[in-house]
Amino acid sequence: MRGWPADADGYAGSLSCAHEVTAVAGDCFAVTSNRLSDLGGFNPYFASEYHQAVDLSIRASASGLRNLFTPRVIVLHSTKTYAKARDTALDTLLLADVWEPLIKRGDPFHNRNFRQVAPGYLT
Numbered sequence: 846m847r848g849w850p851a852d853a854d855g856y857a858g859s860l861s862c863a864h865e866v867t868a869v870a871g872d873c874f875a876v877t878s879n880r881l882s883d884l885g886g887f888n889p890y891f892a893s894e895y896h897q898a899v900d901l902s903i904r905a906s907a908s909g910l911r912n913l914f915t916p917r918v919i920v921l922h923s924t925k926t927y928a929k930a931r932d933t934a935l936d937t938l939l940l941a942d943v944w945e946p947l948i949k950r951g952d953p954f955h956n957r958n959f960r961q962v963a964p965g966y967l968t
């Protein structure tokens with residue numbers, strides 16, 4: 846539900862409840878150093894921290910761990926810096942190549958009746 850105000854409840858209250866997600870950005874990621882090591886750490890082939898975190902999130906999920914969204918945390922960052930970090934075409938292609946089977950199956954935590962762009966509700 847990208848693009849919604851921080852104080853919005855979301856569709857049927859979904860932004861006001863903790864729930865599982867497929868991946869999180871690096872500035873929202875918390876993991877112990879032991880668990881990070883167990884997962885193989887960050888993939889050095891990704892140039893951006895954003896893609897490294899998404900890859901690590903997916904690997905964590907694939908190994909049976911859960912990625913949780915909680916509405917009780919507020920992350921502040923520079924929009925310009927964040928957008929620039931995400932804008933790496935080669936990383937996007939690498940992520941698509943590494944996780945192609947998962948991408949083809951679709952995100953199990955995203956309702957297919959909703960758009961994947963803001964406001965992210967009905968199609």
